[in-house]
Amino acid sequence: MGVEGIGARVTRKEDKRFITGKGRYTDDMVVPGMKHAAFVRSPHAHARITNIDASAAKGMPGVIDVLTGKQIKADGIGNLICGWMIHSKDGTPMKMGAWEPMATATVRYVGDAVAVVVADTKAQARDAAERVEVSYEELPAVIHAVEAMKPGAPQLHPEAENNLIYDWEIGDSAAADAAIAAAAHVTEVDIVNNRLSPNPMEPRATLGVYDAAEDHYTCWTTSQNPHVARLVMSAFYNVAPENKLRVIAPDVGGGFGSKIYIYPEEIVCLWASKTTGVPVKWVADRTESFMTDAHGRDHVTKVRMAFDKDHRITGLKVDTIANLGAYMSLFSSSVPTYLYATLLSGQYVIPAIHANVRTVYTNTVPVDAYRGAGRPEATYLLERTMEIAARELGVDPAELRRTNFIRSFPYQTPVIMAYDAGDYDASLDAAMKAADWAGFPARRKEAESRGMKRGIGMSCYIEACGIAPSAAVGSLGAGVGLWESAEVRVNAVGTIEVLTGSHSHGQGHETTFAQLVSERLGVPIDSVSIVHGDTDKVQMGMGTYGSRSGAVGMSAIVKALDKVEAKARKIAAHLLEADEGDIAIENGELKVAGTDKAVPWFQMALAAYTAHNLPDGMEPGLKETAFYDPTNFTFPAGCYICEVEIDPETGKTEIIQFVAADDFGNIINPMIVEGQVHGGIAQGIGQALLEGVHYDETGQLLTASYMDYCMPRADDLPSFDLSHQVTPCPGNPLGIKGCGEAGAIGSPPALINAITNAIGTENITMPATPQKVWVAMQ
Amino acid sequence: MSEVTMTVNGRKVSGSCEDRTLLAHFLRENLGLTGTHVGCDTSQCGACVVHVDGKAVKSCTMLAVQANGTDVMTIEGLAGDDLHPVQAAFREHHGLQCGFCTPGMIMAATDMINRHGPGNLDEKTVRGELEGNICRCTGYHNIVKAILAASEAMAKGAGAKAA
Numbered sequence: 025m026g027v028e029g030i031g032a033r034v035t036r037k038e039d040k041r042f043i044t045g046k047g048r049y050t051d052d053m054v055v056p057g058m059k060h061a062a063f064v065r066s067p068h069a070h071a072r073i074t075n076i077d078a079s080a081a082k083g084m085p086g087v088i089d090v091l092t093g094k095q096i097k098a099d100g101i102g103n104l105i106c107g108w109m110i111h112s113k114d115g116t117p118m119k120m121g122a123w124e125p126m127a128t129a130t131v132r133y134v135g136d137a138v139a140v141v142v143a144d145t146k147a148q149a150r151d152a153a154e155r156v157e158v159s160y161e162e163l164p165a166v167i168h169a170v171e172a173m174k175p176g177a178p179q180l181h182p183e184a185e186n187n188l189i190y191d192w193e194i195g196d197s198a199a200a201d202a203a204i205a206a207a208a209h210v211t212e213v214d215i216v217n218n219r220l221s222p223n224p225m226e227p228r229a230t231l232g233v234y235d236a237a238e239d240h241y242t243c244w245t246t247s248q249n250p251h252v253a254r255l256v257m258s259a260f261y262n263v264a265p266e267n268k269l270r271v272i273a274p275d276v277g278g279g280f281g282s283k284i285y286i287y288p289e290e291i292v293c294l295w296a297s298k299t300t301g302v303p304v305k306w307v308a309d310r311t312e313s314f315m316t317d318a319h320g321r322d323h324v325t326k327v328r329m330a331f332d333k334d335h336r337i338t339g340l341k342v343d344t345i346a347n348l349g350a351y352m353s354l355f356s357s358s359v360p361t362y363l364y365a366t367l368l369s370g371q372y373v374i375p376a377i378h379a380n381v382r383t384v385y386t387n388t389v390p391v392d393a394y395r396g397a398g399r400p401e402a403t404y405l406l407e408r409t410m411e412i413a414a415r416e417l418g419v420d421p422a423e424l425r426r427t428n429f430i431r432s433f434p435y436q437t438p439v440i441m442a443y444d445a446g447d448y449d450a451s452l453d454a455a456m457k458a459a460d461w462a463g464f465p466a467r468r469k470e471a472e473s474r475g476m477k478r479g480i481g482m483s484c485y486i487e488a489c490g491i492a493p494s495a496a497v498g499s500l501g502a503g504v505g506l507w508e509s510a511e512v513r514v515n516a517v518g519t520i521e522v523l524t525g526s527h528s529h530g531q532g533h534e535t536t537f538a539q540l541v542s543e544r545l546g547v548p549i550d551s552v553s554i555v556h557g558d559t560d561k562v563q564m565g566m567g568t569y570g571s572r573s574g575a576v577g578m579s580a581i582v583k584a585l586d587k588v589e590a591k592a593r594k595i596a597a598h599l600l601e602a603d604e605g606d607i608a609i610e611n612g613e614l615k616v617a618g619t620d621k622a623v624p625w626f627q628m629a630l631a632a633y634t635a636h637n638l639p640d641g642m643e644p645g646l647k648e649t650a651f652y653d654p655t656n657f658t659f660p661a662g663c664y665i666c667e668v669e670i671d672p673e674t675g676k677t678e679i680i681q682f683v684a685a686d687d688f689g690n691i692i693n694p695m696i697v698e699g700q701v702h703g704g705i706a707q708g709i710g711q712a713l714l715e716g717v718h719y720d721e722t723g724q725l726l727t728a729s730y731m732d733y734c735m736p737r738a739d740d741l742p743s744f745d746l747s748h749q750v751t752p753c754p755g756n757p758l759g760i761k762g763c764g765e766a767g768a769i770g771s772p773p774a775l776i777n778a779i780t781n782a783i784g785t786e787n788i789t790m791p792a793t794p795q796k797v798w799v800a801m802q
Numbered sequence: 803m804s805e806v807t808m809t810v811n812g813r814k815v816s817g818s819c820e821d822r823t824l825l826a827h828f829l830r831e832n833l834g835l836t837g838t839h840v841g842c843d844t845s846q847c848g849a850c851v852v853h854v855d856g857k858a859v860k861s862c863t864m865l866a867v868q869a870n871g872t873d874v875m876t877i878e879g880l881a882g883d884d885l886h887p888v889q890a891a892f893r894e895h896h897g898l899q900c901g902f903c904t905p906g907m908i909m910a911a912t913d914m915i916n917r918h919g920p921g922n923l924d925e926k927t928v929r930g931e932l933e934g935n936i937c938r939c940t941g942y943h944n945i946v947k948a949i950l951a952a953s954e955a956m957a958k959g960a961g962a963k964a965a
Contacts, residue, residue, distance in 0.1 A: 045837020
């Protein structure tokens, strides 16, 4: 390992601009003639639009135009789509209801876009939006998925009878039933996985610029995957052909999944720019973010887990109802199916698994992937069930887990996934040691002497990252391939640009990707620039989500570097009159092994471009492209332990310690990996303790600001105790598994297991607010 | 419309804006100082913290006209020839990821250290003081570390000029 290579704790190259206020986010972009958009949104959860009168608004100061759904439809702009086809168990395709970029006839959630005002200033646009008179005929609304499935419930889309989108299953139902029938013990648990709002600190924003002379569009947008945005806007929404549409995602202030999707606003601002003849910028305020950013989770599940007399799991049966909101967001269908039920084996040998998943429309904002996406839901139900089972069986929760750990790899689960590597004992041991598990009874006793309730809980999680082999996800219904691209450009002076289809919005790619190049070529990371987020610069890419940028994005860079090195070796061998096989690349030189003959990296690069003296037939230049398609998912895993103290007078939970022992395979930059885990744990603690989206029964969003939706603050959290156990991933060249989501996946059950351990009842739902905890203790 | 004049990052500036224009928007839109961020509508998130007459202020809680005649420092004005010790500590301790909350965090942290006196902070105090600044990326772990480190560095005299 060099000082800047793989494994080095290098400070981030990108930090200087962020700490000096020079970051460039979408809302910071200004172009000549730019005007501002404000959306008119539905105040009702479900209503028919009977009339839109924009005459007063059009006369307001600064207003350029007011545009409606009928106009965008007339111009041929298409409806929003869900890009992953799921079939019900009866073979019928999922029921995708129409999602218009601006509603023409019916609104289906509070915040549904109805019209857009374009004006000189943002304030003028918002003032005018208030004056657009929309007449509605209110319809009954339904908010909870279970209610939406009942006879007589309000119906959202004519395509979806009883609001059912699909009724899907995986695994062997008869085998799971048989295991339960024959079990020595069955643990039954009802699980609610609470609805969350992702809340990246930068609100969504977009700037649409139409150039009439070139008939060309530029879309600045807060996206995790600008190429996917361009593809979808071209292929499905009919905005413009790909060669006439440039999508740029500059600095993006966090995503956590919510910025994967293409929302109505990008489409509308591009179209509005052409319609009005001016560049159009829209920036969400926080209330709009709460109302319109895709939410996460929102599952209701019944679990039955069967054990034999030796406490071995013999079967698992899961029945889940998932709320997908008013429309099917871009990848919404995949989250409660292939990103969820395929992880139901957890870290355990479970011979028979069956899951049934029904997804349902409700009058709420669409639900899609949020950090972890399906895997937190799977982990939460498994690890709550394991904990409750241990308590019912009267065995140590760690021992129950050990009894059932998978220890032989590769391991084929009954639910598609084939785990390639792992050592679950290692992370459990490390976490228990770090948490001083053995010393807990004494700590509990001491807490009791102060009148406090102390509890400890663990969770052993697994996830599937690095999505994924394209053919595999294609066979499961994905509308896109999930490979990644890289281009390595060696300039004539030897500096290097790496163009990647991954997108960094906090993950530190500009540093870690440069570390990989430094490791391979022995050049300082300062001479390496990472280029991303612009469809005019990077040809194609699939973006960043699902903890895939290391395992997939960096593997593509490895492939491109292989090609660059091969050509560089040929050039160096020619210059040094040596055999190509004897050339070693290190410390910025190409050396003839075992001699003092060497050519500096920059001189080789210059030779590639002067082309005065290249091997016969070699093309000038040094630039290589690679596309990497993974051969399998990767399987990060670990053990989290949380210890809490609860004040019985108030029900308030204080987290005393939080230990995370993770196996992410090989690590490029430990500092950055630790940061990812810190942030993930904070979001998981947020879900378990603080956060929850609430709609009232009429569909009004009650948690639409930071005064109502409880974001984790610094004093809600402890410092975290982290360690890494490493089993390299055999499936990719760097042995990387991915680390972006683990914290959010593993932490909620650990915390709830600790709280229920402290208060002695299982009857608590997330978020475990002081009120709920206090009530549970009575 | 009102005319306002203030000193921003040591330079006298003037501009006209609507009476309702917030200081945050005046800085961003009139002066092009886009380092000050707007992350919420309710003065909760703290991404917009600047210093007004030496004190940390959420610039979304103040009208631009209220700042008339004041001395404002934004994130762009914090560093001298070198980074301010708080900026340096955020980089050294990985106290930022996406960077969006970072300017407000750094301005709030600088004010925090100045109020308590360099070297006089502990973890509990820092966590309590950060009540008005939300970060969604870091879990605050490294932000707390960075602020404590900056406080110690400043106690030893680092950045005396910049501070």
